[in-house]
Amino acid sequence: MIKAEHISKHFSGLHALNDASLEVNKGEVVCLIGPSGSGKSTFLRCIHGLETPDGGLVYLEGEALNPKNKESFRRLRNRMGFVFQHFNLFPNMTVLDNCTLAQISVLQKTPEEAEKTAMLYLGKVGLLDKKDSYPNQLSGGQKQRVAIARALCMNPDIMLFDEPTSALDPEMIKEVLEVMQDLAAQGMTMIVVTHEMGFARKVADRVVFLEAGRVIEEADSETFFSNPKTDRAREFLGKVFYN
């Protein structure tokens, strides 16, 4: 469904991504893991087009993402939802308005239709009662669930998560992961950058391990966690899990 081929990205002297490739099939959940600075987030942002790769191409169902072709670029990107580490809700709007703004202005829905869709997804993330609250009145976990609902309102075919629980209080992490697990169970195609190894092991179909901008290891999650092939992945997992 989505394919990233030989992606490279430099940031002023830093080689953030070096020939990274990834293919994700429809309905598949793939977790990108690796140490900080390994290029996971950059990879995800390149896949969405938030960063323009210096080399390589991203294809969505065979069609290349090309910023120069504005019409197709916009159309392809609108099929992807993105969830940020820091939520990035609009603080000047209520939860409901956060969820309806793009539906009305981008999908040309009527306010009534948009509200109906918003209520549907706010219900799915368990926050119907917060629809009239402002983001600053919510906990971190609630904010992230709203951000997920906001992305889902655009009816994406694929959801990208960029460390969705890294900015949360420890006690808020589970409620967000549960929402994501539900989403995966409903067959959503997902690419998740995460440090939550428990989630990756349980929910991901496949795990991609990055270091220094390269994909070092790629395997189905059970194999990866129980029997990693590379020394680097073994070392990483040995340091992450406290036994």
Add this chain to the structure above:
Amino acid sequence: MSKILTAENLGFLLQGAGLSLLLAFGALTIGMVIGVIMASARLSKVKIFNWLGAIYVELFRGTPMLLQIFFFYLGVPVLIRMVTGVRIRMDVTMVALIALSLNSGAYQTELIRSGIQGVEKGQWEACETLGISYWTMMLKVILPQAFKRIIPPMVSEFITLIKDSSLASCIAVGELMYNTQVLGARYYNYLYPLIIAAVIYLCMTLVISWFARRLERRLAVSD
């Protein structure tokens, strides 16, 4: 004192104050529209827009407002006659409003630009991932947050405009300062008219400060 301090004279000054306020408010509003457009130009990826914005700001911030008022009153009609051959007479109030708006627009461009740049990068990215178009993003997401940050300097700008509108007296716009001078000349005594005018200016600026503090507190709800 008693000769000057009649209801009629006070009314005359208050009438001038009304026009001062109107000029300042008009210039603030028009300047804000100019400011939003020019700030967007200054932040645009298109080089030529950056240049246009920068030239506008430097031109109107770097020359005296009195010069600008005279330029629009005395200079522009000559320019129009040279180019089109048509003689026009400008309404002084309109000239003052144009000059004040363009001058304030330059300051507001910089204010709004700093406000826009203060909005978190994540807000732009969120709009980008939702496919929201540039002007929808600006009007619904970025500018509301930008303006909230710049309320205090915007209030200062309004207060400055109320005071600077007194420069319009130089081209005989009947605002507070002009009417003050008229009274002074009529009674050969400037002391009382000037004191009353000062009190009226102070009342206007203090009320605005008070109102702005309330507005700021009300908007703090979503922080």
